[in-house]
Amino acid sequence: MILLLSALLGLLVAHHAVLAAEGDAGTEASAEEAESAPAPDAVKAEGESRITIALGTQRQWIDGNSQRFRQYVTPPSATHIALIEVDHPLNDEGLVFGLEAHDLLEPSAGGVGYLYEVDQGLRVDTRYRRSSYYEDFTAGADRLTRKDWRTDVRWRITPHDHLMGGYTTVDVRGGDEPWRSQTWRATYTHEMGAFDAYGGLHFEQFNFAPGSARLSGEATTWTLGFGPSRDARTLIAGNVSGVQTNLAGVGLSPSETFVTLSGFHQLTDDLTVSGDLKYWELEDAIARNAYARRERLAAIEGEYIGLWRTDIRAGWETADVDYADGRQFQVLQPAVNTTTLNVRFRPRRDVKLTGDFRRRRVDERPYSFNVAGFPATTLIHGQSDLLRFRGSWTPTFWPVGLTAGYQEDERENPEQGTGNQVITRDLSAWWSVTDDVTATLSMLNQSYSQLAPGLAGTPFAGDSRSWSLGAAWRVSDRTNFETSFTRADSFGAIELEQDIWSASVEHKWREHTLRLGVTLDDLNDYNGTLLGYDADLWYAEFATLLP
């Protein structure tokens, strides 16, 4: 197979050599056009209609657990329409239609369509994604299909009035718990000088299959608020919203109220302060055990951006929660206090250092009850800390870049004697070997540890490590070659080793693009849980701009 790819690569390089020898100006212009072609998600306002179509063929050889291989998506396995891209002005007044559809008619497909009108500021986007995948990897398990469809409308009615709305539907079929949801939303915004005032409605309907123990129902959300219409030294925003949820077969209709007030002020060119006040309340809760029914939150933060390219941001957030205990006999009042400190520092133009720290403490924690109904202990982590350092170096005298990071994430419940820690270390680097060749390296290591009374060692923790080496070679103006090798290992409770090698070559000439690629994906499961597989994927894709 590698020989086959090498041969194809050789053919492409030879083809390029022939074209280069011809040296006609037309192909040079085409190459320029290909390089300046818009990114797939980009939009064009004016110009000629463009239609691109790509045909692809993909072959798979899978030995082992093919369902684990398809856990997120089922890739095409035969000749298929890989891409249709249309960018078509409908009239001379700026009305444009666009479409981009991937893997049409395949089990997993997706696309985006848009229509916009420059003069009137109307834009309609619709996005569709169908995913065919497995949650259960045992032989014969049901394949799930999930369809996500979202449409957004933005309309600038007048220079001061905007309407935003949309519709979203999610439909999951197969498996134990099929469900479907539909959402309609609309927000009207009116600019009044320095402020935007807005009001919105959001309606959601969610349905589980008959016989499910989950509750189907609908939720209506209304919102009223205001915010700054442009940037300024002082900014204030406020919002009130309510959610009413009706559940099938339940007498109560829980309602939530949210109130938010946010402020920002630039004291000097270097110094800013900001704050938030939030209130949340839940009424007519259906919960029969412990639940939070009210929260009052205040947060304040200061940021300094200035001397020696330093950015220091410090914040404090405190939240008082009304918490009904497990028997709903009394309301407890725990408090959550969070302190944050973020520092960014550039001692030299080519060096960037950052440090982040977050400390969270929960006071007056609610206790749980034992089976006899007596208060036992608290299950809530009293302390959680996050510490992160990152540094990057991109020297101007040598074409390399280096980034390294270290992160500690700790949680602790001293009353119970439980705690856990996750330490993550990472390193990434790139090197422009020549003007046409770039090499990359990235490494990640995560180690987990856990503490619980009576627990010997960390039998349930699985450390992990992944690293990847990659190279990109710009063979010519028209031809690019990329390859990478990735290994991801897990140790301890989970013992998996996955190797992925991939290579692809892309060649452009006139309005055509040819892509060839191979991926060799090998997963070894040393726990004997039969997750392993060995998959080879070969694909070829030919794209052309229709005349």
Added chain:
Amino acid sequence: MVALVAALIVAVLAVPPLAWSEPESGENPQAQYAEPDACGLCHRDVADEAAGRLHGAILERRAAEAKGQNCQTCHGPSQAHVENPIEVKTAWTPELLKRNTSAKMCLNCHSNQIPAITWRKGDHHSGGVQCWDCHSADRPAKAHSEFIARPNSSVCLECHREVEGLFRLNSHHPVILGTEQERVTCADCHDVHGRRSQRDWAQKCRSCHLEQRGPHRFEHGAISGRLMGSCLECHSPHGSPNANLLRFNSRGLCLQCHGDKVTHFPGPACWSCHEAIHGSNSHPQFLTP
């Protein structure tokens, strides 16, 4: 405590006069708008770069509505610059070049999508990221290039390289996928223009994972997000060596909080019995959905 901090916030915000600093109008020569076509006479290369782009087209059409649109919509009133191009810059160009004010020009038009206060309090603003660092189609970013409405996740990973390694682990959100196709983008979860509070995560996760949506008659306290980390208490959203993005394998996950259950039916994973672990409508111990 909340009341104390609330009073402090109100005091801080009340001290400065609530005068909104508007862009300067035509009160001084610096604030006079030039004719819309004036810019392209000298800045031919930039005008060519912007021509045919969506931004260029919108601004060109709006130039007919009001003098001062087109290039000056972002660069500010420029008559003084046209008259004396060597010594006088366009009115807002110095601010465009500063990281803490550069977004100001974009927000003049896009504030109904991204409120200025959201951006100014956001992590990307603090990190010195400018709008065109992500929305420019030509990378490294160019301010006048094609603008992308929704950059894909590869743009995010150019800076957040450490996350890429997590996406390669045994279970991960399907964002970057060797043999697979992107199913989820970073922006589906992250508020890239602002900052998502840890308290909002449960709501966000449930927007895709509706099957875990409540309310339930019997709630699992870890998930509410008011006192604990909500979904993130048990799941590592980028990637994990364990199945289903779990932080710890099997019963080790539950021992994070339920430390007294080390010897409680040892062997199987806790959710073999407590199968409705995200919340139940029929059983207080989550034994059935």
